[in-house]
Amino acid sequence: MVKTVIIPHNVTVYISSQTGLTINILSMRVYGTLQIGSSINSSLTTFTFQYPVNMMIFKGGVLQDLTLHHRWSVSSNTIITIYYGGSFISSQPTTLISNTNNSTATFNSSISGPYTITVDLQGKIQNYSSIKFAPCESGDFGLNSTWLGGLAPTVGRCSPNDGGCNWIIPTNFNITRRNNQSTINGVNVYIYGSFEISSWVHLRYQQALQQRVDAMLVLC
Structure with a gap:
């Protein structure tokens, strides 16, 4: 298990593996830009988080969806928090799919913090402003x-x-x-x-x- 991954200001990291994120990371702290998919490699249709993820998008940070179908598979016990000054962007609404019970929730293509997305142990996806x-x-x-x-x-x-x-x-x-x-x-x-x-x-x-x-x- 990797305890913490930090993306600093003015740094862009993209993940475009067809198998998704296969590393068990305790927390991801994003101050720069994290791209799910990539403008360089546009063949990724959907994305799977193989483990629960605790992702924090801080002031100035950006979480961006560049997958073709804008569909993410997420694990139970996941939380994505977008703090004041942080944002999520996509070319169209992104759908999260629980890999526990296949329930879904679709989120706007542009979200500004504060905002939280949670996936509980039963796979229920919930959002909060x-x-x-x-x-x-x-x-x-x-x-x-x-x-x-x-x-x-x-x-x-x-x-x-x-x-x-x-x-x-x-x-x-x-x-x-x-x-x-x-x-x-x-x-x-x-x-x-x-x-x-x-x-x-x-x-x-x-x-x-x-x-x-x-x-x-x-x-x-």
């Missing part, structure tokens, strides 16, 4: 299996300079902190289930609660 993190399994928020894409919403991924993150704890989910991880970063926190702030305080909400967090959310 914000930077969003949601647990796909109940448990410790420090565990890879707990958060879509395998990364918790920490400072490096939810900087206030990038607008922070919205995160949601769904109904019937029980999320707790990890001993070696004491902070997460959020703007709006939507709690429908149960969130354990400390070992002796356990908050339960019978109805949806929206909580405004001005800066860092600190867990005891």
Whole structure:
């Protein structure tokens, strides 16, 4: 597994392999341009992400679809986040296909951040007009299996300079902190289930609660 791939500003990287992206990458941080397909090699019709991908398009970064049919096959536990100043472009709308249940979702040919595309463990594809993190399994928020894409919403991924993150704890989910991880970063926190702030305080909400967090959310 490759932990992190970074595409710097003013650098363009294209992936035009017929087999798609076959490397298991924990996160991709795009500050330059990432092209799926290539203007040089125009024979790629569709693209497959063989593993879950956590792709972050930061300010000035561009994710571009150059495939002929504009169809991407994506794995469960995938998240694509487009931050303020980042963008996605294509010559026509791009369709994402879940390789779990073949469900599809089609997205505009031009998207500006903030924007999030998620694929949960059941293969459902969802989009949000914000930077969003949601647990796909109940448990410790420090565990890879707990958060879509395998990364918790920490400072490096939810900087206030990038607008922070919205995160949601769904109904019937029980999320707790990890001993070696004491902070997460959020703007709006939507709690429908149960969130354990400390070992002796356990908050339960019978109805949806929206909580405004001005800066860092600190867990005891």
